Amino acid sequence: MLSFKDFGRACVVALWFMVLTFPLMVIKVNPIDRVITWRWHNMVWVGVGSFLCYLASRAWQIHRDARLRRIRLGQEEEKEPLSRRILQNPSIYRPLLAAGALFFLAFPGLFSTYQTNIMITALMYVVLGLGLNIVVGVAGLLDLGYVAFYAVGAYAYALLNLHFGLGFWTVLPIGGLLAATFGILLGFPVLRLRGDYLAIVTLGFGEIIRLILENWNEFSHGPSGISNIPRPGFFGIQMSLDQSITYLYYLMIGMVLFTIFVVNRLQNSRIGRAWFALREDEIACQAMGIDKTRTKLTAFALGATWAGMVGVIFAAKTTFVNPASFTFLESAIILCIVVLGGMGSIVGVIIAALVLILLPEYLRAFSEYRMLVFGAVLVIMMVFRPQGIVANIRKTYRVEEG
Amino acid sequence: MNPILEVKGLTMDFGGIRALDHLDLHVNQGEIVALIGPNGAGKTTFFNCLTGLYKPTAGDLLLTPPGGRTRRLGGLKPNHVTRQGLARTFQNIRLFPNMTVLENVMIGRHCRTRAKVLGAIFRDRRTRQEEREIVALSISILEELGLADMINEFAKNLPYGAQRRLEIARALATEPLILLLDEPAAGMNPQETRELDELICRIRDKGLSILLIEHDMKLVMSLSDHIFVMDYGRKIADGTPEEIRTNPAVIKAYLGEDVDDA
Numbered sequence: 001m002l003s004f005k006d007f008g009r010a011c012v013v014a015l016w017f018m019v020l021t022f023p024l025m026v027i028k029v030n031p032i033d034r035v036i037t038w039r040w041h042n043m044v045w046v047g048v049g050s051f052l053c054y055l056a057s058r059a060w061q062i063h064r065d066a067r068l069r070r071i072r073l074g075q076e077e078e079k080e081p082l083s084r085r086i087l088q089n090p091s092i093y094r095p096l097l098a099a100g101a102l103f104f105l106a107f108p109g110l111f112s113t114y115q116t117n118i119m120i121t122a123l124m125y126v127v128l129g130l131g132l133n134i135v136v137g138v139a140g141l142l143d144l145g146y147v148a149f150y151a152v153g154a155y156a157y158a159l160l161n162l163h164f165g166l167g168f169w170t171v172l173p174i175g176g177l178l179a180a181t182f183g184i185l186l187g188f189p190v191l192r193l194r195g196d197y198l199a200i201v202t203l204g205f206g207e208i209i210r211l212i213l214e215n216w217n218e219f220s221h222g223p224s225g226i227s228n229i230p231r232p233g234f235f236g237i238q239m240s241l242d243q244s245i246t247y248l249y250y251l252m253i254g255m256v257l258f259t260i261f262v263v264n265r266l267q268n269s270r271i272g273r274a275w276f277a278l279r280e281d282e283i284a285c286q287a288m289g290i291d292k293t294r295t296k297l298t299a300f301a302l303g304a305t306w307a308g309m310v311g312v313i314f315a316a317k318t319t320f321v322n323p324a325s326f327t328f329l330e331s332a333i334i335l336c337i338v339v340l341g342g343m344g345s346i347v348g349v350i351i352a353a354l355v356l357i358l359l360p361e362y363l364r365a366f367s368e369y370r371m372l373v374f375g376a377v378l379v380i381m382m383v384f385r386p387q388g389i390v391a392n393i394r395k396t397y398r399v400e401e402g
Numbered sequence: 403m404n405p406i407l408e409v410k411g412l413t414m415d416f417g418g419i420r421a422l423d424h425l426d427l428h429v430n431q432g433e434i435v436a437l438i439g440p441n442g443a444g445k446t447t448f449f450n451c452l453t454g455l456y457k458p459t460a461g462d463l464l465l466t467p468p469g470g471r472t473r474r475l476g477g478l479k480p481n482h483v484t485r486q487g488l489a490r491t492f493q494n495i496r497l498f499p500n501m502t503v504l505e506n507v508m509i510g511r512h513c514r515t516r517a518k519v520l521g522a523i524f525r526d527r528r529t530r531q532e533e534r535e536i537v538a539l540s541i542s543i544l545e546e547l548g549l550a551d552m553i554n555e556f557a558k559n560l561p562y563g564a565q566r567r568l569e570i571a572r573a574l575a576t577e578p579l580i581l582l583l584d585e586p587a588a589g590m591n592p593q594e595t596r597e598l599d600e601l602i603c604r605i606r607d608k609g610l611s612i613l614l615i616e617h618d619m620k621l622v623m624s625l626s627d628h629i630f631v632m633d634y635g636r637k638i639a640d641g642t643p644e645e646i647r648t649n650p651a652v653i654k655a656y657l658g659e660d661v662d663d664a
Contacts, residue, residue, distance in 0.1 A: 265523050266519070266523065269529075270511075270512060270522065272522070273512070274512055276501055280500060283480075283496065284492065284497070285509070286454075287455070287490055288510050288512060288576060289512050289576050290513070292481070394554070397553060
């Protein structure tokens, strides 16, 4: 159980947090009236809260260690992780899946247009997360410039529509292909790099694309961007704003299902296995006869494709693109989704994308503290579940008798 | 009899250091050949040159499949070397730790199969057929190596001896002509070493040639048809186990020179 020492530690942690949050939570300066309000009650809340949180986490740790010890001594069976128990038991996950499907299908009918719009954004990040998951989660190539491919897709639609009048459905595959091409273009120079070095180069690539879009006025209209991009059409039917948002919502649902289908099949194929092997050990992977160059390039290309297509949808959704939408922060959020979800796990990435995009929206009740809460959730998550929401699950095979 | 693998004048320089110095070596079809030598003699460097991880400074590496044309291996990329029929294990085990045992072996089938991106997405009949064959063959290899009851375990959770065997299984899945084993008995207990001895003989009996680096002299002497001894990047002796046992140059390299003789 909790010892006296733990209470002492909890006090230290509480004090530390009180000092740390002092400027943010206690002092409030009103520059107009030139008065400072001291909100000491906030400090008490922080202190009590962090004291209790520390004790709770400590109790959990002690409980876990005790269980691990019992498992080691053979007094207790090792339990399968909860996520695995859910995902491998059809009688649990089928009803969950059905409920989820029903919820998402009925969503635009149940909630306001505003909510639907937020959900569309969240679904876009689901696809972006699944795309980046191929590169980072599966093939293990740390890509910090993923947003560049997103920008390529968005500008592909904006420019092709502006100059050639091409419609949404024509540009959707073109955007994907164009992003894949850029993926290969980025892939070639970084073939020999890995880890931190790869991260830096991809970060640079993302910035280069953004800066080109910002400064090449004749090509991209610079920081003012391109407006009046048409929304996706449906056999030429005129739609009101509400209708077109509902339409875009279902389009996005279709896109998500398509992505899950394709990504899942890719991961469980010869190529997917080669990606996983590349992540695990590059030298052994080559020695087993896998072409490193080709495997890396397909990962970059097939990862970028999804960003390109979502880029096209993004341009159609907002009817306006400018370089400010494609900053490094976007890449970082998408990377967060992949890491939080669990490297290489499709279900994990979907959950993480929904949580990470919807959470800040519904935390608006906490107004100015919402990013603080958001950050705290990320930190807590990484401390207690560094492997992500859904840890590595591999396909199992059975030996057939006879 | 034509050797299946012939190495002529292989030289490897790292800056000013000559790690391999005009090394000549050959492996005959169906033979177990051992490469021994003190630490730092260049044995693993030789393996790395052979499998394309290093590009040799000079020399020829010739592979002649039974009844086939001779091919040059020098300068090929590692994956192409594997495709030509050379598969290796590593001195410090290099499995894919977070993949299952079966998947590790399935990776070995990569260079003998062809499914592409579109095949993976549409899963046409040929791809499904190929996938079934990969699984069936991988399982049969694992059964042969006594790993069949742990196919769904993560490779990292296997005991040490089983990890060594899994590395061999993975190499066998590439359908090699020659199996290169880099210190397969390192860290094994006597019981495991005996099992390894039997396993290597079984693999040889199936028609593969084997080239192994090993420090366990008992294993080397009992297994090998031919032994090459290296020191300071050079070949200092070669012959049958009996010849090597009594070769003065070998004794000198391993035990140092006798003071009285000098």
